[in-house]
Amino acid sequence: MSPRFVVHRHDASRLHWDLRLEREGVLKSWAVPKEPPVAPGVKRLAVEVEDHDLDHIDFEGEIPEGEYGAGTVEIWDDGMYDLLSEHGRRLKLALRGRRLRGEYVLVPLEGKNWLFFRTKGKGE
Template identity: 60%
Template sequence: MLKKPRFVVHRHAASHLHYDFRLEAEGVLKSWAVPKGVPQTPGVRRLAVAVPDHALDYIDFTGVIPEGEYGAGEVEIWDKGSYEVESWKKDKIVFRLDGNKTKGSYALVHMKDRNWLFLKLKKD
Protein backbone atom coordinates (compact mmCIF):
# COMPACT_ATOMS: atom_id res chain seq x y z
CA MET A 1 0.00 0.00 0.00
CA LEU A 2 1.24 3.47 -0.87
CA LYS A 3 2.29 5.65 2.02
CA LYS A 4 0.48 8.95 2.17
CA PRO A 5 2.63 12.02 1.55
CA ARG A 6 3.46 14.05 4.62
CA PHE A 7 3.26 17.69 5.56
CA VAL A 8 4.84 19.76 8.29
CA VAL A 9 4.25 23.20 9.75
CA HIS A 10 7.43 24.67 11.19
CA ARG A 11 7.15 27.52 13.66
CA HIS A 12 10.12 29.69 12.82
CA ALA A 13 11.16 32.38 15.25
CA ALA A 14 13.36 34.27 12.80
CA SER A 15 13.66 38.06 12.84
CA HIS A 16 9.92 37.93 12.13
CA LEU A 17 8.01 35.01 13.62
CA HIS A 18 6.31 33.03 10.87
CA TYR A 19 5.27 29.54 10.00
CA ASP A 20 6.65 27.44 7.15
CA PHE A 21 4.17 25.10 5.53
CA ARG A 22 5.76 22.22 3.64
CA LEU A 23 4.20 19.50 1.50
CA GLU A 24 6.10 16.35 0.56
CA ALA A 25 5.88 16.13 -3.24
CA GLU A 26 8.13 15.03 -6.09
CA GLY A 27 10.87 14.00 -3.68
CA VAL A 28 11.19 17.41 -2.03
CA LEU A 29 9.32 19.65 0.37
CA LYS A 30 7.31 22.27 -1.50
CA SER A 31 7.42 25.21 0.90
CA TRP A 32 5.59 28.41 1.72
CA ALA A 33 6.22 30.95 4.47
CA VAL A 34 2.93 31.81 6.14
CA PRO A 35 3.31 34.93 8.29
CA LYS A 36 0.12 34.40 10.30
CA GLY A 37 0.07 30.63 10.32
CA VAL A 38 -2.11 27.98 8.74
CA PRO A 39 -5.78 29.02 8.81
CA GLN A 40 -7.76 26.98 11.33
CA THR A 41 -11.23 28.35 10.56
CA PRO A 42 -13.17 27.71 7.34
CA GLY A 43 -13.35 30.77 5.14
CA VAL A 44 -10.19 32.28 6.59
CA ARG A 45 -7.52 33.12 4.02
CA ARG A 46 -3.89 33.77 4.74
CA LEU A 47 -0.97 34.97 2.69
CA ALA A 48 1.55 32.23 1.86
CA VAL A 49 4.80 33.19 0.19
CA ALA A 50 6.45 30.50 -1.91
CA VAL A 51 10.03 29.82 -0.81
CA PRO A 52 12.58 27.42 -2.30
CA ASP A 53 11.97 23.67 -2.05
CA HIS A 54 13.62 22.04 0.93
CA ALA A 55 15.18 18.58 1.09
CA LEU A 56 12.83 15.87 2.27
CA ASP A 57 14.75 15.13 5.45
CA TYR A 58 14.15 18.70 6.62
CA ILE A 59 10.63 17.55 7.47
CA ASP A 60 11.89 16.42 10.89
CA PHE A 61 14.13 19.42 11.53
CA THR A 62 13.94 21.21 14.83
CA GLY A 63 16.69 23.35 16.25
CA VAL A 64 18.35 26.70 15.99
CA ILE A 65 19.61 28.23 12.76
CA PRO A 66 22.72 30.12 13.89
CA GLU A 67 23.06 33.90 13.92
CA GLY A 68 24.36 35.20 10.62
CA GLU A 69 22.75 32.42 8.59
CA TYR A 70 19.63 32.90 6.51
CA GLY A 71 16.56 32.42 8.70
CA ALA A 72 18.54 32.59 11.94
CA GLY A 73 16.37 31.64 14.87
CA GLU A 74 14.58 28.71 16.43
CA VAL A 75 12.61 26.20 14.35
CA GLU A 76 10.12 23.86 15.93
CA ILE A 77 7.47 21.55 14.56
CA TRP A 78 4.09 23.16 15.16
CA ASP A 79 2.15 20.41 13.43
CA LYS A 80 2.69 17.47 11.14
CA GLY A 81 0.74 14.69 9.54
CA SER A 82 -0.27 13.34 6.17
CA TYR A 83 -2.24 14.82 3.35
CA GLU A 84 -4.18 13.79 0.28
CA VAL A 85 -4.19 15.74 -2.96
CA GLU A 86 -7.55 16.47 -4.46
CA SER A 87 -6.09 18.37 -7.43
CA TRP A 88 -2.68 19.84 -8.11
CA LYS A 89 -2.52 22.40 -10.87
CA LYS A 90 0.12 25.00 -11.52
CA ASP A 91 -1.83 27.79 -9.85
CA LYS A 92 -4.15 25.92 -7.51
CA ILE A 93 -3.58 23.03 -5.15
CA VAL A 94 -6.51 21.50 -3.29
CA PHE A 95 -5.77 19.00 -0.55
CA ARG A 96 -6.92 17.54 2.71
CA LEU A 97 -4.70 17.74 5.76
CA ASP A 98 -4.71 15.16 8.51
CA GLY A 99 -2.42 16.53 11.18
CA ASN A 100 -2.52 16.65 14.95
CA LYS A 101 -3.90 20.20 15.02
CA THR A 102 -4.69 20.88 11.40
CA LYS A 103 -7.39 18.88 9.68
CA GLY A 104 -9.70 19.40 6.75
CA SER A 105 -9.79 20.71 3.23
CA TYR A 106 -7.47 23.45 2.11
CA ALA A 107 -6.50 25.26 -1.05
CA LEU A 108 -3.41 27.16 -2.05
CA VAL A 109 -4.16 29.57 -4.85
CA HIS A 110 -1.46 31.42 -6.71
CA MET A 111 -1.97 35.16 -6.93
CA LYS A 112 1.09 36.99 -8.19
CA ASP A 113 4.83 36.43 -8.11
CA ARG A 114 5.58 34.37 -5.02
CA ASN A 115 2.30 35.21 -3.32
CA TRP A 116 -0.32 32.58 -2.77
CA LEU A 117 -3.55 32.54 -0.78
CA PHE A 118 -3.91 29.78 1.76
CA LEU A 119 -7.56 29.00 2.46
CA LYS A 120 -9.34 26.60 4.72
CA LEU A 121 -12.34 25.42 2.75
CA LYS A 122 -15.82 25.23 4.19
CA LYS A 123 -16.56 21.76 2.96
CA ASP A 124 -15.33 18.80 4.93
Protein backbone atom coordinates in the same frame (compact mmCIF):
# COMPACT_ATOMS: atom_id res chain seq x y z
CA MET B 1 1.02 5.84 1.38
CA SER B 2 0.05 9.47 1.59
CA PRO B 3 2.73 12.15 1.46
CA ARG B 4 3.64 14.06 4.61
CA PHE B 5 3.48 17.71 5.51
CA VAL B 6 4.91 19.80 8.29
CA VAL B 7 4.37 23.32 9.57
CA HIS B 8 7.47 24.79 11.18
CA ARG B 9 6.96 27.71 13.54
CA HIS B 10 10.02 29.78 12.74
CA ASP B 11 10.90 32.52 15.17
CA ALA B 12 13.38 34.31 12.93
CA SER B 13 13.93 38.05 12.48
CA ARG B 14 10.23 37.96 11.75
CA LEU B 15 8.00 35.22 13.19
CA HIS B 16 6.35 33.10 10.51
CA TRP B 17 5.10 29.59 9.86
CA ASP B 18 6.67 27.47 7.11
CA LEU B 19 4.22 25.14 5.42
CA ARG B 20 6.08 22.29 3.73
CA LEU B 21 4.51 19.59 1.55
CA GLU B 22 6.30 16.41 0.54
CA ARG B 23 5.93 16.55 -3.22
CA GLU B 24 8.00 15.65 -6.27
CA GLY B 25 10.84 14.39 -4.08
CA VAL B 26 11.32 17.62 -2.13
CA LEU B 27 9.56 19.75 0.45
CA LYS B 28 7.61 22.41 -1.43
CA SER B 29 7.59 25.34 0.98
CA TRP B 30 5.63 28.49 1.71
CA ALA B 31 6.23 31.05 4.45
CA VAL B 32 2.98 32.11 6.12
CA PRO B 33 3.36 35.41 8.04
CA LYS B 34 0.43 34.71 10.39
CA GLU B 35 -0.60 31.55 12.22
CA PRO B 36 -2.16 29.08 9.76
CA PRO B 37 -5.95 28.98 10.06
CA VAL B 38 -7.75 26.12 11.76
CA ALA B 39 -11.23 27.44 10.89
CA PRO B 40 -12.65 27.60 7.37
CA GLY B 41 -12.60 30.84 5.40
CA VAL B 42 -9.70 32.59 7.17
CA LYS B 43 -7.37 33.51 4.32
CA ARG B 44 -3.63 33.70 4.79
CA LEU B 45 -0.93 34.99 2.52
CA ALA B 46 1.62 32.24 1.81
CA VAL B 47 4.88 33.24 0.15
CA GLU B 48 6.55 30.55 -1.90
CA VAL B 49 10.11 29.96 -0.71
CA GLU B 50 12.85 27.61 -1.85
CA ASP B 51 12.33 23.85 -1.80
CA HIS B 52 13.89 22.02 1.13
CA ASP B 53 15.33 18.51 1.28
CA LEU B 54 12.97 15.84 2.56
CA ASP B 55 15.10 15.23 5.65
CA HIS B 56 14.28 18.77 6.84
CA ILE B 57 10.75 17.56 7.65
CA ASP B 58 11.80 16.48 11.14
CA PHE B 59 14.01 19.48 11.85
CA GLU B 60 13.64 21.36 15.10
CA GLY B 61 16.22 23.53 16.77
CA GLU B 62 18.31 26.63 16.39
CA ILE B 63 19.60 28.08 13.15
CA PRO B 64 22.72 29.98 14.22
CA GLU B 65 23.17 33.74 13.94
CA GLY B 66 24.62 34.71 10.61
CA GLU B 67 22.95 31.87 8.72
CA TYR B 68 19.91 32.30 6.54
CA GLY B 69 16.78 31.99 8.68
CA ALA B 70 18.67 32.40 11.98
CA GLY B 71 16.35 31.72 14.90
CA THR B 72 14.32 28.96 16.52
CA VAL B 73 12.40 26.34 14.55
CA GLU B 74 9.79 24.08 16.11
CA ILE B 75 7.28 21.70 14.61
CA TRP B 76 3.90 23.38 15.00
CA ASP B 77 1.98 20.71 13.11
CA ASP B 78 2.65 17.61 11.07
CA GLY B 79 0.82 14.72 9.50
CA MET B 80 -0.19 13.27 6.19
CA TYR B 81 -2.11 14.87 3.37
CA ASP B 82 -3.82 13.89 0.16
CA LEU B 83 -3.80 15.92 -3.01
CA LEU B 84 -7.49 16.20 -3.91
CA SER B 85 -7.05 18.19 -7.11
CA GLU B 86 -4.58 20.25 -9.08
CA HIS B 87 -5.74 22.89 -11.55
CA GLY B 88 -2.78 24.72 -13.02
CA ARG B 89 -0.77 25.56 -9.90
CA ARG B 90 -3.85 25.63 -7.65
CA LEU B 91 -3.78 22.75 -5.17
CA LYS B 92 -6.63 21.35 -3.12
CA LEU B 93 -5.43 19.29 -0.18
CA ALA B 94 -6.93 17.16 2.56
CA LEU B 95 -4.68 17.78 5.56
CA ARG B 96 -4.57 15.30 8.41
CA GLY B 97 -2.41 17.04 10.94
CA ARG B 98 -2.82 17.49 14.67
CA ARG B 99 -3.98 21.11 14.19
CA LEU B 100 -4.73 21.49 10.52
CA ARG B 101 -7.41 19.01 9.56
CA GLY B 102 -9.76 19.20 6.63
CA GLU B 103 -9.81 20.54 3.12
CA TYR B 104 -7.39 23.36 2.32
CA VAL B 105 -6.44 25.15 -0.87
CA LEU B 106 -3.30 26.86 -2.07
CA VAL B 107 -4.19 29.44 -4.70
CA PRO B 108 -1.44 31.13 -6.70
CA LEU B 109 -1.70 34.91 -6.94
CA GLU B 110 1.13 36.97 -8.44
CA GLY B 111 4.77 36.03 -8.39
CA LYS B 112 5.58 34.08 -5.24
CA ASN B 113 2.39 35.08 -3.43
CA TRP B 114 -0.30 32.53 -2.77
CA LEU B 115 -3.41 32.31 -0.62
CA PHE B 116 -3.78 29.47 1.86
CA PHE B 117 -7.05 28.73 3.56
CA ARG B 118 -9.38 26.02 4.75
CA THR B 119 -12.51 25.52 2.68
CA LYS B 120 -15.91 24.53 3.94
CA GLY B 121 -15.46 21.08 2.36
CA LYS B 122 -15.04 18.11 4.66
CA GLY B 123 -11.86 16.84 3.07
CA GLU B 124 -11.42 14.09 5.65
